[in-house]
Amino acid sequence: MTATIQWHQSSGLKFNKVKVTDTKQSWIWAVGPNEQLQSNSVDAEIDQHSHYGVFFVDMPATQNAVTTLPSISGTSNVSAEGQPDYYHGLVYAHAILLGVAFVIVFPVGVLGLRWRWSIAFKVHWMLQLFATVGAYIGLAVAVAMSITGIEYAAFGETHQILGIIVVAVLSFQVVMGYIHHVNYKRAGRRTTPSYFHLWLGRVLIYAGMVNAVL
Known part of the structure; x- marks a missing residue:
């Protein structure tokens, strides 16, 4: 499939992120569904696209100084790079791992320590360890998505920055938890x-929850 696109660069657009000098400018694409909307009602429901994703274009290689639409021949555009098929799987894995860790497992692990069970401490550290490992894996998935250029390759988004900080500080939180346990048994x-350890844990859980919706 060949697409002919005419783009007029405008610096006046507040949210303009198109750079004509970018050799890997991201664009979105979507197709489907096959069903046609046959209604004049403004309240008619529109189905979500059946297939969608991101592709990247070498912008300098596609520029044309003329004011008319350029003539493009051939069956493919060598300046475009498609998004890998596994992209959406990585997105789901990242969201599930980090969402479950910070919204469910970490809070339940904290509450488990408040229960008057003989195994309360074991429940606490096992759940927290499980959530921490899941958070590490979720961060690794996110970093892999970014460094391969799928999306957010610049690591400049608030969600990325806060997420990296929160998961990185988890290592320090684990160490503080161990020191607390040793000191508590001794004193x-x-x-x-x-x-x-107590207050840092609360901050990390809240920060993780907030980051989930950023």
Whole structure:
């Protein structure tokens, strides 16, 4: 399939992210569904596209200085690069791993420590460890998506920055939890690392929840 596109660069657009000098400018595409909408009602429901994704174009290689539409021949555009088929699978894996970790498992692990069970501490650290590993894997998936140029390759989005910080600090939170446990068994009471671990955990959980909707 060949697409002929005429683009007039305008610096006045507030949210303009198209760069004519970019050798890997992202564009979106969508096709389907096959069913045609046969209604004049403004309330008619529109089905979501059956297939969609992102492709990248070498913009300097496609520029034409003339004001009329350029004539394009051939069956393919060598300046365009398609999005890998596994992209949506990575998106779902990232969302599920981080969402389950910060919205479900981490909070349940905190509540489990409040239960008067003989195994309360074991429930706490096992759930937190499970969620931490899931968060690490979720971050690895996100980084892989970005460095391969699928989307957000510049690592400049708020969601990316906050996500990396939160998951990175989890390692420190694990260490503080271990120190708290050792000190508590030795002194029989909370110490400074205990309160640091407690409040840092709360901040990380809230930050993770907020980042899920950014």
